[in-house]
Amino acid sequence: MKRAEVVLVPIPAMGHIVALVEVAKLLVQRDDRLSTTVFIMHPTLDPSTTKYTQILAASTLPDRMQVINLPNLESIKPETKGRNWLTSLVKGQKSHVREYVSRIRNQSELNQDSPRIAGFIFDTFATGMKDVPNEFGVPWYVFSASGAAFIGSMLHLTALHDEQGVDLTELKNSEDELGIPCFAHPIPAKLLPSMVFEKESQTTFLEHARILTEARGILINTFIEFESYAINSLSDGKTPPVYPIGPIVKHVGDGGDLLSGEFNNYTDIMEWLDDQPPLSVMFLCFGSWGSFKEKQVREIAIALEHSGHRFLWSLRKPSQNGKAKSPSDYENFQSILPEGFLDRTAMNGKIIGWAPQVEILAHSAVGGFASHCGWNSTLESVRFGVPVATWPLYAEQQLNAFQMVIELGLAVEIKMDYRKDFYGDNEIIVSSEDILKAIKSVMEEDSEVRKKVKEMSRISEKTLVAGGSSFSSLGHLVEDMMDNIS
Structure with missing residues (x-):
């Protein structure tokens, strides 16, 4: 042979x-x-x-x-x-x-x-x-x-x-x-x-x-x-x-995410999701390089609180001094979030640092995904039938967002032409109104986008x-x- x-x-x-x-x-x-x-x-x-x-x-x-x-x-x-x-x-x-x-x-x-x-x-x-x-x-x-x-x-x-x-x-x-x-x-x-x-x-x-x-x-x-x-x-x-x-997606059950065991909050996250109703949770995660400064974090928090939806938010700390380094986890979320936000949302929201993204997207409780539209994340959302609210940051993500929203009708837009400035302070602020509108749209139960994503998910399983x-x-x-x- x-x-x-x-x-x-x-x-x-x-x-x-x-x-x-x-x-x-x-x-x-x-x-x-x-x-x-x-x-x-x-x-x-x-x-x-x-x-x-x-x-x-x-x-x-x-x-x-x-x-x-x-x-x-x-x-x-x-x-x-x-x-x-x-x-x-x-x-x-x-x-x-x-x-x-x-x-x-x-x-x-x-x-x-x-x-x-x-x-x-x-x-x-x-x-x-x-x-x-x-x-x-x-x-x-x-x-x-x-x-x-x-x-x-x-x-x-x-x-x-x-x-x-x-x-x-x-x-x-x-x-x-x-x-x-x-x-x-x-x-x-x-x-x-x-x-x-x-x-x-x-x-x-x-x-x-x-x-x-x-x-x-x-x-x-x-x-x-x-x-x-x-x-x-x-x-x-x-x-x-x-x-x-x-789609090459690291399926749950084939060894899971190799980093899962490295983070103490993994079990805690999955148990919290187990307690939520089907399709009720809005998941926000912006990739291994995704983070926002305080003004933008505040706008996201306002949108989540006003939406009334359950949420799971992977909130990461930007690197300091404008260096292009990957974000880290916060020691204390209260230092970055609006005053009282954690208390007011304690019943329906959970803030986390690093996120086991594939396992979360595969969970039946997750109904929407605010994403940076990295290609792996895009395929994972399709594979598990979770509609996306697009918020691209860098690389080819704006192009991926255009494809998902305009070409394929599998996502809704938060801000398609957003581009993260790693080297300066020229960060555009996306308003809580725009974020809220996208969350409501992506979490709508019988929306056309949700139906299309579910159908593409079924097709992806067979490929x-x-x-x-x-x-x-x-x-x-x-x-x-x-x-x-x-």
Whole structure:
């Protein structure tokens, strides 16, 4: 029996690592000829990701799967290297990955039963390591932890820049709308990914978009029925074959969230939810980098209190001095909330720090989700049938919010063009009225949005099982990989 190994390289950020680890699991579960190795680069973006990778390396993984933590490159840190630290990190880790591939290659030459490397799967922003598989004559694929519409917009914006000479930074505050092939509706230019609005990060964005076309294939964490328009737009003859293999969501019951055991309030949160009626709780959570300053926290609190709905609010403390660091948990919520708020809402609300998001969204008590619209969070809301109130903060989240609200009708808007300012005090304040309106809309029992999300949830359940669209797509990917070593 031919045995093959697949090497996976995520960028060192929580959502990206979690998604590629799940891809590695899917591959070994799908075909017993395959083994997988996930390389984790260090330093990671934040301390919780570092903790996650340590727990992951020590946890029980499926047979034929391993996670390897690469050496920590002390000289490269997100805060000291600015926006290009990731490029430096990928470059610095190349030699370690090359060494591993050489070892596998030597073993397979000495022993016919040893696996041969069938392919590399790089995160969209880790493709700077493509020289390694190219040197060994091994094909490589790209994995997008964002959706098909993001990949489509990446390619289109690069064509605008390279072929038509468009200065993308000028679109930042533009009132123009763009026709992008992956969207059925024109999209406001100001909702484009944050990276294209600044010269330095735009260079990185464009470089990776150009590299996409060199890949043997593009794996996307999505499914055909969810992003049919965007996926079809990528079948243009110029883009490598696309493999929609999602929704990759860490299901409850398959080991849970590795960080759950690290936080004392996990059991407390789940027990509180157990006591709430079905679909009665509004859940607010803004991702591993989501936090707001005091003025904005006050507006959210006013909206929640006036809504009358039960709520579970993951409230995190912003990093100090304008540094782009991930938020931490408050020691005392009273220091940030309006006076008396905790007492007045004690019967119907609960404020928490870190949140076990997947488990919460899967709970029957949750009826709505105020979210930053990170792609993993978007897929989790769809998978568990929870309608979203969109409040994007950074990266491609504004684009995801547009897709959910305008393209798909699976969400309502809090403020779609909100953009978090990590480096200054130019934070826009979203009013309690706007927040309240969205909460009421998303919690409406028989709303059209809720019906649509429930239907998409039912469809999403079927995609990854035999006969499903993503199951078939993964099968085609495995066939292509096995052909690489024949």
